[in-house]
Amino acid sequence: DSGVTQTPKHLITATGQRVTLRCSPRSGDLSVYWYQQSLDQGLQFLIQYYNGEERAKGNILERFSAQQFPDLHSELNLSSLELGDSALYFCASSLGRDQPQHFGDGTRLSIL
Amino acid sequence: GEDVEQSLFLSVREGDSSVINCTYTDSSSTYLYWYKQEPGAGLQLLTYIFSNMDMKQDQRLTVLLNKKDKHLSLRIADTQTGDSAIYFCAERLSYNQGGKLIFGQGTELSVKP
Numbered sequence: 568d569s570g571v572t573q574t575p576k577h578l579i580t581a582t583g584q585r586v587t588l589r590c591s592p593r594s595g596d597l598s599v600y601w602y603q604q605s606l607d608q609g610l611q612f613l614i615q616y617y618n619g620e621e622r623a624k625g626n627i628l629e630r631f632s633a634q635q636f637p638d639l640h641s642e643l644n645l646s647s648l649e650l651g652d653s654a655l656y657f658c659a660s661s662l663g664r665d666q667p668q669h670f671g672d673g674t675r676l677s678i679l
Numbered sequence: 680g681e682d683v684e685q686s687l688f689l690s691v692r693e694g695d696s697s698v699i700n701c702t703y704t705d706s707s708s709t710y711l712y713w714y715k716q717e718p719g720a721g722l723q724l725l726t727y728i729f730s731n732m733d734m735k736q737d738q739r740l741t742v743l744l745n746k747k748d749k750h751l752s753l754r755i756a757d758t759q760t761g762d763s764a765i766y767f768c769a770e771r772l773s774y775n776q777g778g779k780l781i782f783g784q785g786t787e788l789s790v791k792p
Binding site for chain 1: 709710720721722723724727767769777778779780781782783784785
């Protein structure tokens with residue numbers, strides 16, 4: 568158990584819809600990272616937050632947004648969903664910038 | 680550019696050693712990681728090595744880093760069927776580059792009894 572909690576584990580929805588994925592980092596970790604894992608793209612970094620502030624952006628679509636709240640949990644919002652958004656979305660957390668990232672079990676998003 | 684390459688498959692017999700190789704391109708990487716992913720599960724951090732180290736040993740796991748050739752390897756001694764999984768190599772970029780992880784495609788390790 569990594570200590571990173573992601574909910575829900577599975578999400579099935581339709582094209583055009585909007586969903587919110589939630590992540591609770593390990594106790595004490597200030598950094599939260601979001602990654603997308605798909606068959607064609609592999610594991611891709613989306614975005615990072617540190618203590619509530621956005622720190623780095625990767626290959627995140629404009630239809631996607633995220634935030635980190637004062638209690639350090641984070642949410643990834645995906646809107647106007649397309650079939651290609653079907654993937655496993657991981658959250659990871661670390662104590663600081665030079666500390667290892669620990670991953671949650673992911674949210675599997677299926678778009679029908 | 681940022682790129683991490685791994686071979687896709689490795690098959691070994693139970694009790695043998697497994698060696699999974701990885702090459703990376705970014706010379707400013709600070710840390711290099713190995714993660715394990717079992718079917719339907721998340722990424723489990725196995726071990727990591729700081730970029731100025733050559734070797735790190737942790738029980739059955741040995742990580743070797745050749746910084747000149749940008750080559751990283753993970754050796755698993757006495758491989759067991761429970762080690763069957765996908766192994767990801769990842770380089771951590773410098774803080775100025777966002778500190779993000781760049782992952783390889785993953786190596787699927789199959790351990791035959």
